[in-house]
Amino acid sequence: MSTRTWGARGPRRRRTATAAAIATAAVLLTGCGGDADKAAVPEGWGTLKTGSLSVGYPKSEGYAEQPAAERAKANAAVALKEEDGIRTGMVSVQLDFATGVRDAAGAAAAAGAGIGLGSTRKATDDVRLAGPEDAPEAREARRIDYDFTSDGQEDTPNRGTPMTGVLVAGVDSKGVPFVVRLNAVKDAVDAEELDAFVGSITVK
Numbered sequence: 001m002s003t004r005t006w007g008a009r010g011p012r013r014r015r016t017a018t019a020a021a022i023a024t025a026a027v028l029l030t031g032c033g034g035d036a037d038k039a040a041v042p043e044g045w046g047t048l049k050t051g052s053l054s055v056g057y058p059k060s061e062g063y064a065e066q067p068a069a070e071r072a073k074a075n076a077a078v079a080l081k082e083e084d085g086i087r088t089g090m091v092s093v094q095l096d097f098a099t100g101v102r103d104a105a106g107a108a109a110a111a112g113a114g115i116g117l118g119s120t121r122k123a124t125d126d127v128r129l130a131g132p133e134d135a136p137e138a139r140e141a142r143r144i145d146y147d148f149t150s151d152g153q154e155d156t157p158n159r160g161t162p163m164t165g166v167l168v169a170g171v172d173s174k175g176v177p178f179v180v181r182l183n184a185v186k187d188a189v190d191a192e193e194l195d196a197f198v199g200s201i202t203v204k
Helices: 019-032 104-113 191-199
Strands: 046-049 053-057 077-083 086-095 120-128 140-149 162-171 177-185
Touching: 046 077, 053 086, 053 177, 053 191, 104 120, 104 140, 104 162, 104 177, 162 191
Parallel strands: none
Antiparallel strands: 046 053, 077 086, 086 177, 120 140, 140 162, 162 177
8 A cells, every 4th residue: 555645734733632641651652662462552542453453543633443345455444534525644454465474574574665656764663562472473563654745646635745654564473464554744643643653553
């Protein structure tokens, strides 16, 4: 799935109602390094659940889970934010999206190839997710932060709108590769919110 498809047209509106909860969750999650069996999800957030993992999304900020009948076949779960007919944010989960992938490095390489031309990688880091203690290899994942610009297609922001994204890729305890993404207009989400998103993932 191309990262070109999500963001917002307007300036960011500060979201003070959930800021404290998100910051607290981010501190707790990054502090424990994802060592718990189940990750905490910030207050006011919803949860997308799939056979390989669960992940939080900012429901209190207007994101809503997309019905299975409406989402693309490549996606196992999606949460969208729409404003004035424009899709202003997206959280997505893809499972079994690549062949021959056996570990987090392979999953990240495959997922990273789909970021697209014109994108700029800002950072690539190894992360440890929450998950089963008896399957530590499934909890090892890789995070990629990147910037890109919208192409203005498919109800997305105006062409050239600066965007930002983060993806987390790995392989679950049954060997199924996964990639989880959050894409939004640049500055619509801050570093704490991105950390909280990554920290809300529980792999199975």
